[in-house]
Amino acid sequence: MASFPNSVNENEIGKAKFIGELLVPVAPFDQKSGRETWTVAFAPDGSYFAWSQGHRIVTLVPWSKCLKNFVGEGSTGVGPQRLSRQNSEGGTVVPVGDPREHTIDCGDIVWGLAFGSSVPEKQSRCVNIEWHRFKFGQDQLLLATGLNNGRVKIWDVYTGKLLLNLMDHTDIVRDLTFAPDGSLMLVSASRDKTLRVWDLKDDGNMVKVLRGHQNWVYCCAFSPDSSVLCSVGASKSVFLWDMDKYSLIRKLEGHHNDVVSCEFSPDGALLATASYDTRVIIWDPHVGTVLLELAHLFPPPSPIFAGGANDRWVRSVAFCHDGRHIASITDDRMVRFWTIDEKSPKAIAPLINGLCCAFSIDGSVLAAGSRDGSVHFWACPKGIASLQHLCRMALRRVMSTQQVQTLPIPPRIRSYLSYQDL
Secondary structure (H helix, E strand, O other): OOOOOOOOOOHHHOOEEEEEEEEOOOOOOOOOOOOOOEEEEOOOOOEEEEEEEEEEEEEEEEEHHHHHHHHHHOOOOOOOOOOOOOOOOOOEEOOOOOOOOEEEEOOOOOOEEEEEEOOOOOOOOOOOOOOOOOOOOOOOOEEEEEEEEOEEEEEEOOOOOOOEEEEOOOOOOOEEEEEOOOEEEEEEEEEEOOEEEEEEHHHHHHEEEEEHHHEEEEEEEEEEOOOEEEEOOOOOEEEEOOOOEEEEEEOOOOOOOOOOEEEEEEOOEEEEEEOOOOEEEEEEOOEEEEEEEEEEOOOOOOHHHHOOOOOOOOEEEEOOHHHHEEEEEEEEEEEEEEEOOOOOOOOOEEEEOEEEEEOHHHOOOOEEEOOOOHHHHHHEEOOOOOOOHHHHHHHHHHOHHHHHHHHOOHHHHHHHHHOOOO
């Protein structure tokens, strides 16, 4: 049963609108582990939705068709543009019709998924390399899968062809993330306590190993400008890395249990981390301070209780692309939708055994995966962003907190631009 602050009437919290689900046929005897949907992902151009449906299988579904099946023609306005395909080995561009649904057998249990898109003008960081096996074109769309055996496999989304097989981790690859700048730099987070940086434009060359975690690494996320990487893991760890120097910037301290999920806001000014300590913390990654705590248990538990087993473990957190909404998945069988200016949920929905979540590219839909291999979809609570918020996001995309603090403006505006009013 969900619990809320004494000042909040449960009846005042909205019910999130359920719009559909993707189910996997299951035999009556097939109830063992290996069926879990550990990760879900949307392609950067909105063309595909992917999820690990268990038993080594990743399914790629055209997102526009998926939405039409759920809610009928044209009710949300979400839909990709016409796709074209370029062969990864430098072939000619071949126009294609609507994207097709297909499945990929990855050869082992899939824990992590990430889409990556190529920008030809973005040069590889490697030097003195005149020949490459792959020449990624502007229409290239890749899918990276992190496997139970420690391998990372890279696939061509349009053809389902295996392009690269990256082998260096010694334990489960728990999460993957591509740099948003189109450089095809990929970071993998593993239970072997390391993060590894791969340059796919250099045929998957491993650029760097990031060491510092003393235990499992659960999740990693790039800042929108690709300059900073956040990694989270067991033993309460939240690390920020400089991805130009591949060095540790700082450790963020505040959680009381394993930290399992993280994501930056679209403007890069905020960082959300989810932990088994029943909380989501919103940080200022530029200075390392806590701006907001989203509690999932009231009254707040003691650090001893939060640091142990409880039924409010937060499994996943996602930032909506409007910069205002956040979603969280917890073990109390609830999905919660929050806004950054409130400490209580704006909307809730039931979800049994939820594990992960992600917002669609336009922010209108939340997808959540569960232990039975299925995916459930809800409409994100609607709201019109204020002009002030839009201006703040535009400014914070290009200015750090330190730069904002030096602006010759009234303190109240400076505080608002620094998100210190949360």
